[in-house]
Amino acid sequence: MATEGAATAVPSSSGVSGLDLVKLTKVFPGGGVAVSDVNLHVDHGEYVVLLGPSGCGKTTTLRMIGGHEFPTSGDILLDGESLVYMQPHKRPTTTVFQHFALFPHRTVLQNVEFGLKMHGVGKEERRKTSLEALEMVGLEQLSDRYPRALSGGQQQRVALARVLVTKPTALLLDEPLGDLDRLLQLRMRVELRNLQRQLGLMFLHVTHNQEEALSMADRIVVMNDARIHQIADPLTIATKPATELVARFMGDNNIIRGKVVEREGTRLVVEDDHGVRVSVQAPGEATSVGEPAMVAVRAAAVEVVENVGGPALNSAECEIVFVEFLGDLVKLHLTVGGERMLAKVPGERYPSFRGREGEKIRISWREDDGQLLHA
Ligand SMILES: Nc1ncnc2c1ncn2[C@@H]1O[C@H](COP(=O)(O)OP(=O)(O)OP(=O)(O)O)[C@@H](O)[C@H]1O
Ligand SMILES: [Mg+2]
Structure with a gap:
């Protein structure tokens, strides 16, 4: 582990196109390790979301890329060139913006012109380029308005234009939709994503909102406690979590913790203390009979089988604890010998579960929906 506060970043060169974080580490003086040994490659034109719980090191990672924080060790390369010793305003390729705050007393x-003024661009050029940027976000008609006379979504687009005007290679976005009401958030997700596709720019977006990450990213980087836990496309993150943390953080996963009781080729059977038995395909895993193991099964992959009794593998007899109606879905909170389980079934089935708390049901799932987790 790197020593506290010691700046030992060593610039290097790789000749690779895109952004590379190489063993990036940040230890705050007197504080803990905020970012530890982060390795990540992002391609030009890619939309990557850094996702993780509060305090996991997302903002610190972004601030190091933007030049607002100096790494304790490791390197940040853009197209093979190290950015570490470059001043923030000299990093024309990356720009950070937070919360889309606009100057209320400026039109x-x-x-939009402000960003260019900071770069020392002359008046005429500033005006022309800024109007072009406003056109890109579809707001050239509103150039003389003040922010207070714009909707939340329009304000965000102005803030985007202000960043785009400096023609960055990569945009760094820290919780860009965090302050918005839900409907506007949903709309801005689509707008931001469309704009990114149109522009073909690299976007690095930080959020702690799972749904936002799943709906926007080409790839998601899940962080916890200063480290990367998994890097994958949204479908893989949602259906094949690599670690217990990812499974828990993404939510709505059943985690069956037990011991391996059978092993046949690449197939393992894991049994927990309550007799729940789950089979899982785990190629390349060395886990053998008798060892502890954990398996995740998504709540949405769990089916309700009304009859109690029946086969025990990939199935469990449960008691309904609570029936939660969510519109499109019904979340059944279940218990198996004191262990909580979840099943998500289509909303149409709500009438058949309403008021059935305390009743016994059987749930089952397919072997393919089991996912062996790492600690
Ligand atoms: N300037 C600082 N001095 C000391 N510790 C800091 C400093 N900035 C951040 N930290 C610590 O580093 C860790 C990571 O912080 P960071 O802001 O990167 O988290 P985050 O993932 O962005 O969290 P959030 O979702 O709450 O914004 C936290 O434990 C935080 O307290
Ligand atoms: Mg943060």
Whole structure:
């Protein structure tokens, strides 16, 4: 582990296209390790979301890329060139913006021009380029308005234009949709994603919102406690969590913790203390009979089989604890010998479960829906 506060970053060169974080580490003086040994490659034009619980090191990672924080060790390369010793304003390729805050006393055009003014661009050029950026986000008609006379979504687009005007290679976005009401958030997800596709720019977006990450990213990087736990496309993150942390953080996963009781080729059978037995395909795993193991099964992959009794593998007899109606879905909170389990069934089935708390049901799932977890 790197020593506290010691700046030992060594620039290097790889000749690779895109952004590379190489063993990136940040230890705050007197504080803990905020980012530990982070390795990540992001391609040009890629939309990558850094996702993780509060305090896991997302903002610190972004601030190091933007030049607002100096790494304790490791390197940050853009197209093979190290950015570590470059001043933030000299990193024309990356720009950070947070919470889309606009200057209230400046017009839309003046807000957008501000970024260029900071770069020492002349008046005429500033005006022309800013109007072009406003056109990109579809707001050239509103250039003379003040921010207070814009909707939340329009304000965000102005803030985007203000960043785009400096023609960055990569955009760094820290919780960009965090302050918005839910409907606007949903709309801005689509707008931001569309804009990113149109522009073909690299976006690095930080959030602690799972749904936002799943709906926007080409790839998701799940962090916890300063480290990367998994890097994968949204479908893989949602259906094949690599670690217990990812399974828990993504939510709505049943985690069956027990011991391996059978092993046949690449197939393992894990049994927990309550007799729940789950089979899972785990190629390349060395786990043998008698060893502890953990398996995740998504709540959405769990089916309700009304009859109690029946086969025991990939199935469990449960008691309904609580029936939660979520519109499109019904979440059944279940218990198996004191262990909580979840099943998500289509909303149409709500009438058949309403008021059935305390009743016994059987649930089952397919072997393919089991996922062996690492600690
Ligand atoms: N300037 C600082 N000095 C000391 N510790 C810091 C400093 N900035 C951040 N930290 C610590 O580093 C860790 C990571 O912080 P960071 O802001 O990167 O988290 P985050 O993932 O962005 O969290 P959130 O989702 O709450 O914004 C936290 O434990 C935080 O307290
Ligand atoms: Mg943060």
